[in-house]
Amino acid sequence: MKIALVSEHTRPLAAHKGEPTCGGSVHVSALARQLARLGHRVTVYTRRGDADLPDRARMGRGAAVAHLTAGPPRRLTESESAEHTGAFATALSEALADDTPEVVHAIGWTSGLAALSAVRRSDAEPAPRVVQSFHSLNSAEQRAGLPRRTDRVRLEAALAGRADAVVVTSAEQRFELARMGVPRSSVGVIPFGVDTEHFSVEGAAASSPWRRRRDERVRIVSVTRLGAGGGADALVETMARVPEAELVIAGGPAREDLAIDPDARRLELLAKEHGVDDRVTLSGAVDRKELPRLLRSADLFVSAADYDPYGGAVLEAMACGLPVVARAAGGVTDAVLDGTTGLLLRYARPDALGRALRQLAADSTARTAFSIAAADRAASRYTWQRVATETERVYRRTLPREGDLPLAAGDDAH
Structure with missing residues (x-):
């Protein structure tokens, strides 16, 4: 099968190289890459966000990324991005005319707009089938306190209604689409995945080049952005309530740029204000090839993000055998089994976080049980191989000759 993955605002080549980047x-x-391993030919179409990026690059046998010119060759803000989606749709239409796929899988609402526009312009017979996924839904973001985007809510509902199939990463997203009028039966749930060969219990564990671990302290790790919504402020404040632990926050700019980053400076001042600066370390962005070593050096993983549609960092921690304490939001709610692989909190306030972290910090037996269950759940449900297989079934269902296959093997399998 020839497949086009359309993801306007991501950097798949950076992710392929192991550089710090977004979940999308x-x-x-x-x-x-996993679809290619199943024997398909896959091209990822994304907007050129850097002048030095090649027009096309391989990501492995059968998988490539094509960078389309649409707007300035730099990273854009969300408001700037919308101005160039039309140009991206035009470039995508031309690219698909030259290399027409059987399935166009759009990931994200702007990508969906571009994909539908490109397919409408196509004169291929039969026309490519369109599968729609969402990085996130604004209706869910609003519930987490993020800004309301009425135009986006309307467009997301329209895209879900017009696509040949819809895939979301969590039961929460399917619920939100049902509230918009999209039948639950037409929406497949296929979660975010984790590379369990790279993120695993087995392997080296090291705190270097981060602050040396003190053996008498429980080490807590969080992988999150340092700015608004990432929960880093709450985590720093929480440490005053967990005196037996130390915290490493991985995220933000590169380590060498932390000194001039306003969010990092704010967190450092907050740590001093609460008297925990000797137990809180900001590591900066960590290369994905190094991240498992940092995770394996820890005893607990914590997430206080306002909203995490994927839950990718949580899954990577679970695959490394870390019990998780997290706010129940987005993909995290499906990934973490409360009381089995970790603890889910309704709110990520310092008092609630402190109680949960103290509970696990003081109970090594519970941590061990959660660790075993977390690694097992990541390996049994969330491998990228399984994600790709379930996604392939969705594609085949959209094709006329395979119309009797079920929507998604992963639907409701949580």
Whole structure:
């Protein structure tokens, strides 16, 4: 099968090289490579966000990324991005005319707009089938306190209604689409995945080049952005309530740029204000090839993000055998089994986080049980191989000759 993955604002090549990047980029890169391993020919179409990026690059046998010119060759803000989706749709239409796929899988609402436009312009017979996924849904973001985008809510509902198939990463997203009028039966749930060969319990564990671990302290790790919505402020404040632990926050700019980053400076001042600066370390962005070593050096993983549609960092921690304490939002709610692989909290306030972290910090037996269950759940349900296989079934269902196959093997399998 010839497949086009359309993801306008991600950086799949960076994710393929193991550079720090967003969850969407990791998703697209991993899915493309695993679909190629199933024997398909996959091209990822994304907007050129850097003048030095090649027109086309391989990501492995059968998988490639094509960078389309649409707007300035630099990273754009969300408001700037919308101005160039039309140009991206035009470039995508031309690219698909030259190399017409059987399935066009759009990931993200702007990508969906571009994909539908490109397919409408196509004169191929039969026309490519369109599968729609969402990085996130604004209706779910609103529930987490993020800004309301009425135009986006309307467009997301329209895209879900017009696509030949819809795939979401969590039961929460399917619920939100049902509230918009999209039948639950037409929406497949296929979660975000994790590379369990790279993120695993077995392997080296090291705190270097981060602050040396003190053996008498429980080490807690979080992988999150340092700015608004990432929960880093709450985590720093929480440490005053967990005196027996130390915290490493991985995220933000490169380590060498932390000194001039306003979010990092704010967190450092907050740590001093609460008297925990000797127990809180900001590591900066960590290369994905190094991240498992940092995770394996820890005893617990914590997430206080306002909204995490994927839950990718949580899954990677679970695959490394870390019990998880996290706010129940987005993909995290499906990934973490409360009381089995970790603890889910309704709110990520310092008092609630502190109680949960103290509970696990003081109970090594519970941590061991959660660790075993977390690694097993990641390996049994969330491998990228399984994600790709379930996605392939969705594609085949859209094709006329395979119309009697079920929507998705992963539907409701949580």
